[in-house]
Amino acid sequence: MAGKSSPLSGFPELLPAQRFVETEIVETLSRTFELHGFANIETRAVEPLDQLLTKGETSKEVYVLRRLQEDEAGKDSGLGLHFDLTVPFARYVLENAGKLSFPFRRYQIQKVWRGERPQQGRYREFTQADIDVVGQGDLPFHHDIEVARVMAEALAALPIPRATLQINNRKILEGFYRGLGIADPEAVMRVVDKLDKVPAEKLATLLVSDGGATAAQAESVLALAAIRTEDSSFVSQVRDLGVSHDLLTEGLDELAQVIDGCQGIDGVDVVADLRIARGLDYYTGTVFETRLAGYEQLGSICSGGRYDRLASDGRTTYPGVGISLGLSRVVVSLVGDGLTSDRSVPSVVLVAVSDEDSRAASDALATQLRANGVPCEVAAAADKFGKQIRYAERRGIPYVLFSTETGPQIKDIRSGDQVDVDPATWTPPPADVRPRVIQSNEKKEQQ
Amino acid sequence: MAGKSSPLSGFPELLPAQRFVETEIVETLSRTFELHGFANIETRAVEPLDQLLTKGETSKEVYVLRRLQEDEAGKDSGLGLHFDLTVPFARYVLENAGKLSFPFRRYQIQKVWRGERPQQGRYREFTQADIDVVGQGDLPFHHDIEVARVMAEALAALPIPRATLQINNRKILEGFYRGLGIADPEAVMRVVDKLDKVPAEKLATLLVSDGGATAAQAESVLALAAIRTEDSSFVSQVRDLGVSHDLLTEGLDELAQVIDGCQGIDGVDVVADLRIARGLDYYTGTVFETRLAGYEQLGSICSGGRYDRLASDGRTTYPGVGISLGLSRVVVSLVGDGLTSDRSVPSVVLVAVSDEDSRAASDALATQLRANGVPCEVAAAADKFGKQIRYAERRGIPYVLFSTETGPQIKDIRSGDQVDVDPATWTPPPADVRPRVIQSNEKKEQQ
Numbered sequence: 037m038a039g040k041s042s043p044l045s046g047f048p049e050l051l052p053a054q055r056f057v058e059t060e061i062v063e064t065l066s067r068t069f070e071l072h073g074f075a076n077i078e079t080r081a082v083e084p085l086d087q088l089l090t091k092g093e094t095s096k097e098v099y100v101l102r103r104l105q106e107d108e109a110g111k112d113s114g115l116g117l118h119f120d121l122t123v124p125f126a127r128y129v130l131e132n133a134g135k136l137s138f139p140f141r142r143y144q145i146q147k148v149w150r151g152e153r154p155q156q157g158r159y160r161e162f163t164q165a166d167i168d169v170v171g172q173g174d175l176p177f178h179h180d181i182e183v184a185r186v187m188a189e190a191l192a193a194l195p196i197p198r199a200t201l202q203i204n205n206r207k208i209l210e211g212f213y214r215g216l217g218i219a220d221p222e223a224v225m226r227v228v229d230k231l232d233k234v235p236a237e238k239l240a241t242l243l244v245s246d247g248g249a250t251a252a253q254a255e256s257v258l259a260l261a262a263i264r265t266e267d268s269s270f271v272s273q274v275r276d277l278g279v280s281h282d283l284l285t286e287g288l289d290e291l292a293q294v295i296d297g298c299q300g301i302d303g304v305d306v307v308a309d310l311r312i313a314r315g316l317d318y319y320t321g322t323v324f325e326t327r328l329a330g331y332e333q334l335g336s337i338c339s340g341g342r343y344d345r346l347a348s349d350g351r352t353t354y355p356g357v358g359i360s361l362g363l364s365r366v367v368v369s370l371v372g373d374g375l376t377s378d379r380s381v382p383s384v385v386l387v388a389v390s391d392e393d394s395r396a397a398s399d400a401l402a403t404q405l406r407a408n409g410v411p412c413e414v415a416a417a418a419d420k421f422g423k424q425i426r427y428a429e430r431r432g433i434p435y436v437l438f439s440t441e442t443g444p445q446i447k448d449i450r451s452g453d454q455v456d457v458d459p460a461t462w463t464p465p466p467a468d469v470r471p472r473v474i475q476s477n478e479k480k481e482q483q
Numbered sequence: 484m485a486g487k488s489s490p491l492s493g494f495p496e497l498l499p500a501q502r503f504v505e506t507e508i509v510e511t512l513s514r515t516f517e518l519h520g521f522a523n524i525e526t527r528a529v530e531p532l533d534q535l536l537t538k539g540e541t542s543k544e545v546y547v548l549r550r551l552q553e554d555e556a557g558k559d560s561g562l563g564l565h566f567d568l569t570v571p572f573a574r575y576v577l578e579n580a581g582k583l584s585f586p587f588r589r590y591q592i593q594k595v596w597r598g599e600r601p602q603q604g605r606y607r608e609f610t611q612a613d614i615d616v617v618g619q620g621d622l623p624f625h626h627d628i629e630v631a632r633v634m635a636e637a638l639a640a641l642p643i644p645r646a647t648l649q650i651n652n653r654k655i656l657e658g659f660y661r662g663l664g665i666a667d668p669e670a671v672m673r674v675v676d677k678l679d680k681v682p683a684e685k686l687a688t689l690l691v692s693d694g695g696a697t698a699a700q701a702e703s704v705l706a707l708a709a710i711r712t713e714d715s716s717f718v719s720q721v722r723d724l725g726v727s728h729d730l731l732t733e734g735l736d737e738l739a740q741v742i743d744g745c746q747g748i749d750g751v752d753v754v755a756d757l758r759i760a761r762g763l764d765y766y767t768g769t770v771f772e773t774r775l776a777g778y779e780q781l782g783s784i785c786s787g788g789r790y791d792r793l794a795s796d797g798r799t800t801y802p803g804v805g806i807s808l809g810l811s812r813v814v815v816s817l818v819g820d821g822l823t824s825d826r827s828v829p830s831v832v833l834v835a836v837s838d839e840d841s842r843a844a845s846d847a848l849a850t851q852l853r854a855n856g857v858p859c860e861v862a863a864a865a866d867k868f869g870k871q872i873r874y875a876e877r878r879g880i881p882y883v884l885f886s887t888e889t890g891p892q893i894k895d896i897r898s899g900d901q902v903d904v905d906p907a908t909w910t911p912p913p914a915d916v917r918p919r920v921i922q923s924n925e926k927k928e929q930q
Contacts, residue, residue, distance in 0.1 A: 043578060044562070047527035051582055052589070055524050070829035071853045073860030077502050080494035080608055081528075081594060085551075098551040103598035104532075104563065105544070113598075115491070116551065131490060135498055137827060137877050139863045142499070147528060151550035151560075161527055176863065178842060297846075380584060383520035395625060399744075406518045413520030416586045416623065430584050 046160035056377040068190040069143040079124035082115040097150040117149035126347035138172040168358030181297035192303030195473040202309035211284030229313040261311035268292035379432030379471035385412035386428040404459040493607030503824040515637040516590040526571035544597040564596040573794035585619040615805030628744035639750030642920040649756035658731025676760040708758040715739035826879030826918035832859035833875040851906040
């Protein structure tokens, strides 16, 4: 049917063993989110262009759809592919508000598309995993703590390098800047948001030139941004800077509650990091970013925050708090560095075939294994047993089931052990049930 | 963020309780496919237009992508959204042939798009679930039996009305027609493929006018098409028609093997149905269609067959056999008739909150439940208990956990039973672990 192959830059695809890493991550995320009562939804891939274009900056990268057989040549459908999951979720909430129960917790794991220029090495199709809690009219602050904790637990459970969830609160920044007497806190926040890309001394200059701060104010702004603690001791460090403002006090109290609420989760670092600003205007309180150890060049892999106005229909406002994990960004990077799985198939057992006449008998053995929940496949050809074992090895299948004159036997092809077996009751050791995520020594090819 | 809602015809979306029906089906399919050793892959959503347009008819319905910020106004990207999963799979096989192990079994559950005209009530975005086995150079016939059996087991396991898998073999049709002396068997097959839409007497006329058959040949063609058996007794019925041809004999033998191989699966009907032709030229042997009891107006919900040439790079040919289930078509229809689930959230337990000061204690109880694998949520507000119970009821959450002076108690809000509980060890009865798919009496709204 197809006559040639065409890899496309920006549209990553995975081999079966690599894809297992991704499904393992998706399943771990889903399980964690559901343990916390988050319901899964999917939204359509397209939104009307006018909806997609209300958000400013990223709207530049939308893919617009045209029906090939549209009567008027070149006429667009008025639809574009969504570039994130927040715009469609906000629309879904408004559209179904009468049928949803609030506060509404949802998770959504779907592909998004950005019409980036080719040749930039940027993804044009990638999967995001979002959790949000949205309220009708109001949304208590404790949901900020909840969302932070859920994502911290999820990050801790994933087969990825250690993640650091960095949390701040824009009330701290705005209150501190106002307490300093800065006239335009938003302008200062936009400068501080560049801290990762711009050296501190350059930033001090920018704070004066672009942020409208005095040199002394700029120094205080940078002192605040330097604070980073694993517990709520940041509060006293901020107070030591001698700035006071009601909004600052409120922000410090909120951030301390979030950090305290994330204590005791093994496998992830959760820090109060006062340099986190998030450039986007719609965040109004808690803000999140996340770095992955050894993959700092990826920037933040998991970001979000509180918005007091996720959606509004004019009469009712829907505040929300959420985080979005850039799943493909992480998976494609790790897979590129050799993260894969030890099987290219889900099969735990290869059922050998002695000769084609006895294929039905091998099928019957496989049926017994499956009735017991054991994934297996029957050898494609009645080759010599050595060849059938190599067939299993090449796919990473750990066991081969043979029919012998004395009855069925199972061989662990890693150890060579071969024992009598009752296929109706045999189950593999728990570690062999599913393919395992492993680090291969070679960097694997992927697009 | 969003300011208005816009339902779009042809892009169905589900409410959370309805979405659970869909995820339940996806999980059941995945589990069945993996038990048979099929590996999951995903392909990118887009293909180069020239790839999409090689397949003829459906190419008319492609959505073409254009980058909104493309320098030349109206210039397309040369990319279109895939309209099925076969074209991308064939391309994936060619692109990765050196890294895959053949025979390669894969399943793929993804959205596809068709640029249908609006207002036709047709889906423009929908999910398909495909299984295929593909070989390099050759592919033994027993994989036809395998694919039929795997999909039959999957259909039997789904929470849907009873399905009938109708199987035929194009060698039977072509051999029979050739044995009758018909010059253009393809033309006759295309007419027979209309049997569902056109009355038999009209079809006899069409067989003569469009199929080039004599009246006597047309009668035999219709007699063959009328044969339908649940076992391999169709073989003698065909022989009784007195036509012989080597290809017919081969086809009868193959179909009998497939039908025999699908015996003994409860919950699904598998029939040899000799009217099934599949209009598409690329099928070369076994062909599948599937009807759903009570939903015959949907046509075939699950179709496929054997193609001797799934893909070719000029040197090597890749034959395949596969079936594609129209997941959205089934789910959206059933949900429209009231199929839903008994919860809108995954939570089994609502942990009540006595007052905001004790929220941390309620959180701690929830953490104990989750450590035990029990999905739960903590009440959003410290309302009166009656209100918290109604909160649970509205979401279908079956249990509420209270702190009392003598310790935690759990209430089954369906029965009203309330007992002491140790949240560190409590688990719900198996039937309550996950939401249940149920038939609601009212037809639910959906787009």
